[in-house]
Amino acid sequence: MRATDSWLPRHVPGVHRLLAVAGLSAACAAVLTIVQVVLFAHVVVAGFLQHRGVRELAPSLLCLAAVAVARAAVGWARDVGCRVMANRMVRELRGRVLRRLVRVRPGRVTAAEAVTAAVDGGEALEIYLARFLPQVMTAVLVPPAILGWVAFHDVLSALVMLVTLPLIPLFGALIGRATQARTRARLRALTRMSGHFLDVVTGLPTLRAYRRGRAQAETVADNTERYRRETMGVLRVAFLSAFVLELAATLGTALVAVGIGLRLVTGGLGLDAGLAILVLAPELYGPLRGLAAEYHAGADGMAAARRIGDLLALPPAVPPPGGPPRPVRFGVVRLEDVTVRYDGGPPVLEDVSLEIRPGERTVVLGESGAGKSTLLAVLLRFVAPSSGLITVDGADLSAVDPDEWRRLVAWLPQRPRLRPGPALQAIGSADSRSPVAAAELVGAGALLHRTVGENGAGLSAGEVRRLALARALARPAPLLLLDEPTAHLDAAAARLAIDALRTLPGRTVVVATHDARLAEGADQVVELASGRAQRGADAMT
């Protein structure tokens, strides 16, 4: 909890306000509860001992009604207010996480991780903020208030309460610690077993293909039965702490009642105070029991906060330029001894030196895994070189704002992702030159009336590639970075693409490919193998 307590205020602005609202309403609730109970005791005692009737007690009864309404209103305001605030905070946090995700190195965070943290985690955090934290405030504020009032009227009852109340968290913690090791070992086995049904069901197509479908029903039954036995073993112990909690609360109430009874007999206490204390006893233990009931909301929320915190702590793929951003002008791009390592691993690109001159076509050849795509990633500034220098028109590229630089770059990724929707929209953006002309240039004109589905569904891999190539060409950027422009294309389409790339006036082109045909007529051919430039030859003709 401690980690989250310091993390939350730092990363979730507004959490203080939420705590203040929750605290205020808890304080109001405490006061109202005491007032209500005192009024209640007064009415009962007046009716019982002084034989007062409804008419004489009407003012007290009306007050009682008014206090009930106030209590309901405070509770309502707290529930709604905390929920709305929590929702707003999580929304804001989610936006920040997602904005950060886009800036980290591509592939560093998987989509599943992102959904788990930002969507599921956000939801868990929202419940934590809206329900768990207010419950904590109630547990912190209400029992001491009640205890104070009771101590003022009957010290002995207060003492009983003071002794039994800490028993709840104390015994809970003791039992938790004693059983932790055993429970954890069993939980691991449980996690495994609980995954079995999912494994079998999602593997059902495979099981059916191998004629093993029907036979699995028995396996499912056996496994679930084992799962039950194991789970019950865990639960028998886990419910013990709930048992202690319950016992402390009811036993506390009983002890208080009996104590009051004895003191009433000996005349040391008035009945109205005694009755009020009796009614207050369950209200004393209630908040702690409520907290225990929200235990999972608390644990899930903390885990979610940790996940979100991890994502927010990820460094951006390229450190932002230190000084004021310098305007960038396109010119000769020079790589000097550029080396790239991911997370301190072996170099993916090693001591590569290269000069890309404006208007020329550079072809980078190499097998898969040779570092071609990483070279393009460096040029796109998706990755910062671990060592070495990149200059553009003589200026250090690392001093340039990455977004500014990318305005000068158009890119065909190895696995293009087109925006789902009409193909024409997928390849054109606000600042594109005629996307239609670009599409026709690479033979994708006929594809423009098609619709792109999720992850390119409805289009073949070759069609996606041609559209993505058109998207790159349509972008009015001087530097074109093309990754495998002929992959998945049949012979005719590949020919068309190769020819289109040979005549691009005013464009500087870098092609990464294992297709040697693209090297025909290139101004410069670089061969990469295991991250090293093997040969930087001039135009092959």
Add this chain to the structure above:
Amino acid sequence: MTKPPPPERLRPERLRPERAMRGRLRPGRPLPERRLPGRPLAALLAAARPSAHRFAAAALCGALALGAGVALMGTSGYLISRAALRPELVTLAMVITAVRALSLARAVFRYAERLVAHDASLRLLAALRVRWFRRLEPLVPAGLPGARSGDLLTGFVADVDATQHLYLRGLVPPLIALTVGAGSAAALAGLLPIAGLWLALGLLPAALLIPAVTVALTRATARRRADARGTLDAETVELVHAAPDLVAFDVVDGQLARIAAADTVLERVARRDARVAASGTAATVLLTSATILAVLVAGLSAVQQGALPGVLLAALALVTMAAFDAVRPLPDAARDLLTAHGAAVRLAVLTAPTPPAADPPSPLPAPRGDLLRVQDVHVRYGPDSPWVLAGVDLDLRPGRRIALLGPSGSGKTTLAHLLVRFRDPDHGRVTLDGHDLRDYAQDDVRRVVVLVDQDAHLFTTTIRANVQLARPDASEPDIVAALRRARVWDWIASLPEGLDTEVGEHGVRVSGGQRQRIALARAFLTGARILVLDEPTAHLDPGTAHELVTDILNDAASGPGILLITHTPPPPGTVDEIVNLTPDTADAPPYRDRRG
């Protein structure tokens, strides 16, 4: 772009996030309203009949626990009222003992209730899983709607597990509330009839009306919330997958705006739901106070008229107060009931269709698998839907290699399903050794024609068990031979645990290429004469994909017949024939390009 880690290496044992996501199963999304097959809730209740006595025992324990709590408050009130009259201490002894016993009873019965209820619920889970699994099994994969069967199956598992809550959280609390509520009202009525009536009148709306209204109001927004959640999920996934493209083309803000829009919908729904839930709680608080007031007023009058001994007044009010503990969990119970009902409805709808293929009454003897022939096959998914396959012909013999080309959505997978008889064609026929597939037992067809899926599923176990699945009696040399043929044996042999290496959950600890090769070895192990490979390279990078396809096809000349379904043209000269399934939007009809 980032390179994935080198493929020829076992991934370190760490949790991949996919796993984390799977761990948090999300139930399926609400279905459009439509006529249901039977009454799912009634069927679910019937399914619980064998465990009925356990749930009854749980409800009894719960009622005793809660009842002890109510009695504890009443007895305590009576105790201190009596004490205030300063009687002899001895006369209080009985009451004091009762108070202590009740406090113990409450905790003990509560513990018992929890254990019994969870045990009953888990016992039922086994029955429910088997029951739904048996219904689902013949429908997979061709009888399921839509293409995203992976999501459907995950949703199925979540829904099956959600139905068990129907009993534990949806039925037991109302039973307890009924028993305790009625008992408390009866006890009050015994002391003062009008007080009992007031308590009953107060409890009824708290038990029925408030939960019903709360649930009805939340239900109205449930679909909007589920849709917005779905959009949020999908657009977040899109954001991450498309991040490089979005950044490179400077359109990140557009994507973030789409996510924010879904978030706004969620916020509106959340606000409404918060107001509804808070109003329900507030209404219960008001109702409780009103009932206590009514009972107090009735009690005060009765005491004045001498109809009630004053010493019972406190007990009367305290029992009323405590009785409302019974109805407090009911709005949650109603919500859980509704959730379980929704899950049951989805399961009923999902498993309602008749299986797309069934065994004939008297099947022909098992075929040898010399010729698999597709003749003028047509398939569509509904009487008014467009044809997914329209007039496809194909001949596949052992030793022959055919590539089936076409973009996604062009019916390639449907054709694969026809060949292993996961479904039947609507028109035309598929024959094996001259007889329609429909005349054989399904398992006999799948003995000679084996399908390898595009998402080859590896089970959470060892490599050995995953391969042996195809032929449980296979010997170790057979398994090694199959793995060798799939060109993955060298890698496995280099692993410290060899064949007994765990592949991790859903095979996450092996690379995509290895996974496909292990799946391929599984198919080889069957010794089937015809293999249908559905996009084995769909999730591989171009280099790995190229190697795998070349390996598969080069090996085939003397081996089984291979139908390679792909959307990437195979390397020239590796196949005997290419069949092209063009989508119906293109100008050309389905054509064939013979190169054999």
